[in-house]
Amino acid sequence: MTKNPIILGVETSCDETAISIIQDHESGIPKILSNIVSSQFDIHKEFGGVVPELAARSHVEKINIIARKAFKESGISLGKISAVASTVGPGLIICLSVGLNFGKAVSSSLNVPFIGINHLEGHALSPKLQQNLEYPYLLLLISGGHSQYLIVNGLGKYKRLGTTIDDALGEAYDKTAKILGIEFPGGPKLEKFAEEGDPYKFKLPKPIINKGGCNLSFAGLKTAILKISKEINTEKEKFDLAASFQKTIEEILYVKTKKAFEEFKKINESVKCNFVIAGGVAANKGIRNKLNEVSEENNFRAIYPDIKLCGDNAAMIAMAGLERFKNNQFNELDLQADPRMPLDINAKFLKGAGVKL
Ligand code: KG4
Ligand code: ZN
Numbered sequence: 001m002t003k004n005p006i007i008l009g010v011e012t013s014c015d016e017t018a019i020s021i022i023q024d025h026e027s028g029i030p031k032i033l034s035n036i037v038s039s040q041f042d043i044h045k046e047f048g049g050v051v052p053e054l055a056a057r058s059h060v061e062k063i064n065i066i067a068r069k070a071f072k073e074s075g076i077s078l079g080k081i082s083a084v085a086s087t088v089g090p091g092l093i094i095c096l097s098v099g100l101n102f103g104k105a106v107s108s109s110l111n112v113p114f115i116g117i118n119h120l121e122g123h124a125l126s127p128k129l130q131q132n133l134e135y136p137y138l139l140l141l142i143s144g145g146h147s148q149y150l151i152v153n154g155l156g157k158y159k160r161l162g163t164t165i166d167d168a169l170g171e172a173y174d175k176t177a178k179i180l181g182i183e184f185p186g187g188p189k190l191e192k193f194a195e196e197g198d199p200y201k202f203k204l205p206k207p208i209i210n211k212g213g214c215n216l217s218f219a220g221l222k223t224a225i226l227k228i229s230k231e232i233n234t235e236k237e238k239f240d241l242a243a244s245f246q247k248t249i250e251e252i253l254y255v256k257t258k259k260a261f262e263e264f265k266k267i268n269e270s271v272k273c274n275f276v277i278a279g280g281v282a283a284n285k286g287i288r289n290k291l292n293e294v295s296e297e298n299n300f301r302a303i304y305p306d307i308k309l310c311g312d313n314a315a316m317i318a319m320a321g322l323e324r325f326k327n328n329q330f331n332e333l334d335l336q337a338d339p340r341m342p343l344d345i346n347a348k349f350l351k352g353a354g355v356k357l
Contacts, residue, residue, distance in 0.1 A: 002082050004023055004024045004025065004026075005023070005024050005082035005083065005322065005325055005326075006021060006022070006023045006024075006033070006076060006080050006081055006082050007021070007022055007023075007024075007081070007082060007083055007084075007085055007318040007321045007322045007325060008020075008021055008070075008081045008083070008084045008085070008103075008106065008318065009021070009022065009085050009086075009117075009314035009315060009316075009317035009318025009319075009321055010063075010084065010085065010086040010087065010099040010100075010102055010103045010314055010317065011086075011087045011099060011119070011122070011312060011313065011314040011316075011317045012059045012063065012086075012087065012091075012095050012096065012098045012099030012100075012102075013087045013089070013090070013091025013092065013095055013096050013099070013119045013312070014050060014055065014091050014092060014095060014144070014145075014312065015039065015040040015041075015043075015044060015050045015055050015058075015095075016037050016038065016039050016040070016311070016312040016313070017037075017038045017040075017058065017059050017062045017063055017066050017099075018035075018036065018037040018038070018066070018312060018313050018314035018317075019034075019036050019063070019066045019067045019069075019070040019314050020032065020034060020035040020036065020070060020313065020314035020315040020317070020318045021033040021034045021070055021071070021074040021076055021081075021318065022129070022315055022318040022319065022322060024322055024326075027132075028132045029128070029129070029130060029131060029132060030128075030129065030318075030319065030322060032129060032315050033073070033074035033075070033076055034069075034070040034071070034072075034073035034074040035070075035308075035313055035314065035315040036066050036069050036070045036073065036314075037311075037312070037313050037314070038062055038066055040054075040055060040058050041184070041185065043055070043058055044184060045183050045184050047184075048178055048184050049174075049184055050092070052092045052094055052095065053094070055092060055094075055095050056092070056094040056095050056097075056098060059095055059098040059099065060098055063098060063099065063102050067102070067106075078106075078110060079110070081106070081110055081112055082112060082113075082325065083107070083112050083113040083114070083115055083321060083325045083330070084103045084104075084106050084107040084110075084112060084113075084114055084115070084321075085103065085114075085115040085116075085117050085317050085318055085320065085321025085322075085324070085325075086099045086100045086102065086103030086104070086114075086115075086116060086117065086317070087099055087100070087116075087117050087118075087119045087122065087317050088100055088116030088117060088118065088331075088335060088336075088337055088338055088341065089118060089119065089337055089338030089339055089340065089341030090118075090119060090120070090145065090146075090338065090339055090340050090341045090342075091119055091145075091337075091339060092339065093337050093339045096337035096338075096339065097337050100116070100335070100337050104333050104335075107333070108333060113325065113330040114330060114331055114332075114333060114335070115321045115324050115325060115329065115330055115331055116331045116335045117317045117320045117321055117324070118320070118341050118343060119312075119317070119341075120141060120146060120148075120341075120342075120343045121155075121156070121320045121343065122316035122317045122319065122320050123141055123143065123278040123279050123316060124139050124141065124150070124152055124158075124276070124278060124320075124343070125155075125316060125319050125320050125323065126278050126305040126309050126310075126313075126315075126316040126319065127276050127278065127303050127304070127305045128319055128323075129305065129309060129315055129316065129319050130305065130306060130309075131303070133274065133276070133303065134271075134272060134274070135152060135153055135154045135155075135157075136151055136152055136153045136154070136268055136271060137151075137152050137272075137274040137275065137276055137303075138150075138151060138152075138260060138261070138264045138273070138274065138275045138276070138300070139151070139152050139275075139276045139277075139278065140253075140257065140260070140275070140276070140277045140278075140282075140291070141278055141279045141343075142168075142169045142170065142277070142278075142279045142280070142281035142282055142287075143168060143169075143170050143279030143280045143281060144168060144170035144171060144174065144185070144187075144280055144281075145168050145170070145171070146163075146164075146168050146279065147163065147164040147168045147169040147170075147216050147218075147281075148160055148161075148162065148163045148164070148343070149161040149162040149163075149214045149256070149257075149260040149263075150343060150344060151264060151267065151268070152276070155320075155323050155324065155327060155329075156329075158343040158344040159267075159344055160342075160343065160344035160347035161213070161214040161260050161263045161264070162212075162213055162214025162215040162216060162256065162259075162260065163215060163216065163347070163350055164215070164216040164217060164218060164351075165208070165212070165215055165216070165217050165350050165351055165355050165357070166217050166218060166219035166351065167217075167218045167219050167222065168218075169216070169218060169249070169281045170185075170187055170279070170280050170281050171218075172218035172219075172221060172222055172249070173186060173187035173190050173249075173281065173284075174186050174187055175222050176190060176221075176222060176225050176242070176245050177189060177190040179222075179225055179226055179229045180193065180229065180238050180241065180242060181238075187280065187281060187284070188283070190242050190245070190246070191246065191284050191285065191286065193238065193239050193242035193243075194239070194242040194243040194245065194246035194247075194286065195243075196239040196242075196243070197236070197238075197239030197240040197241070197242050197243030197244070198239075198240045198243055198244075199240075199243040199244055199246065199247035200244070200247075201237075201240035201241070201243070201244055202228055202240060202241055202244040203244070204221055204224050204225070204244055204245060204248040205220045205221060205224050205248075206221075206248060206251060206252050206255075207219070207220040207221065208357065209252060209255055209256075211357060212357035213259060213263070213357070214256055214259050214260045214263060215350065215357055216252070216256060218249075218252075221245070221248060221249075225241065225245060228241060229241065246284075246286050247286075249286075249287065250286055250287060250289075250290040251290075253287060253290060253291060253294075254290050254291075254293070254294050257275075257291060257294050257295075258294055258298065261273070261275075261294075261298045261300055272301070273298075273299055273300040273301065274300070274301050274303055275291075275295050275300040275301065275302050275303065276303045276304075277291055277302060277303070277304050278304070278305055278310065279310065280310055280311045280312070281310075282304055282305065282310045283307045283310040283311065288302075288304060
């Protein structure tokens with residue numbers, strides 16, 4: 001095995017074109033030699049959401065430029081790469097294909113292994129870019145497309161404890177932001193709005209708070225926001241609605257996280273209680289504070305990636321690639337993009353009307 005292997009990570013599953021180069025280190029914490037993320041906010045904002053064809057076109061236009069930048073920043077030459085890791089799913093199929101084919105081409109031309117990475121596994125392992133972390137641990141993955149509690153038992157070994165039965169949390173933030181007239185993607189700005197308002201002004205529903213175990217639901221919240229938004233006029237009321245939304249989310253996560261702690265402890269009696277919160281929404285400070293509070297109360301250690309590693313990036317893909325490289329888990333070059341790729345392959349599909357909790 002190469003000493004301190006160097007992994008090229010490639011991420012194009014949605015609206016970020018990202019390339020990173022990381023190198024293994026004796027400490028167990030790899031060095032991030034470069035981590036370039038190019039967001040497409042400007043392309044999609046006038047449409048209020050990601051337009052797949054435009055996203056894919058932009059990935060095609062930018063990927064070589066971003067890769068060149070990443071190599072320059074890292075000071076590494078192409079020949080030093082030990083393996084290439086590209087996101088294979090879940091995501092938009094025409095976007096995934098760009099990074100997947102780019103990664104395959106580089107691996108084949110360099111004659112180094114190719115590794116297909118589940119984007120969600122990238123988020124799940126993202127704190128390992130900054131600290132050593134033992135398996136198993138509890139994970140709350142909150143992003144634009146997913147909201148799940150999982151036990152991470154090892155690389156590729158996931159047990160889902162709960163998932164959203166409708167909207168993802170990031171989606172709930174983005175939709176609420178849109179109703180309040182905030183530009184896409186509204187999550188970060190909605191958080192700022194919330195800081196200005198009165199969180200007790202509007203009472204919002206907490207769907208399935210007392211049922212469905214660790215499962216989550218946010219769609220009813222958006223409907224309530226839409227209704228209230230038609231009755232308010234002032235900026236101050238908008239801030240109040242944002243603050244009430246933020247507080248409601250924090251309260252939902254407090255209750256559901258407590259349930260997830262109980263589930264985790266039932267299965268893992270005598271292990272360290274580590275609780276990783278990852279994905280774009282993990283950047284939210286109010287959510288961080290609330291999850292710190294519930295973690296302290298229940299003797300769990302809350303662990304977050306750095307804010308810049310919460311959103312989509314390729315360093316997390318390279319991290320998952322590095323772990324798989326060390327296990328000799330490689331893929332063939334005919335690996336297909338998988339837009340719906342789950343983490344826990346045994347978990348039931350829990351979305352849509354009439355779902356039984
Ligand atoms: O993980 P991510 O970058 O992409 C996906 O894999 O989906 O997450 C993006 C989501 C978006 O919905 C965005 O609005 C949300 O994360 N987000 C936030 C914050 N920062 C990003 N939501 C609430 N508060 C934030 N500070
Ligand atoms: Zn993501």
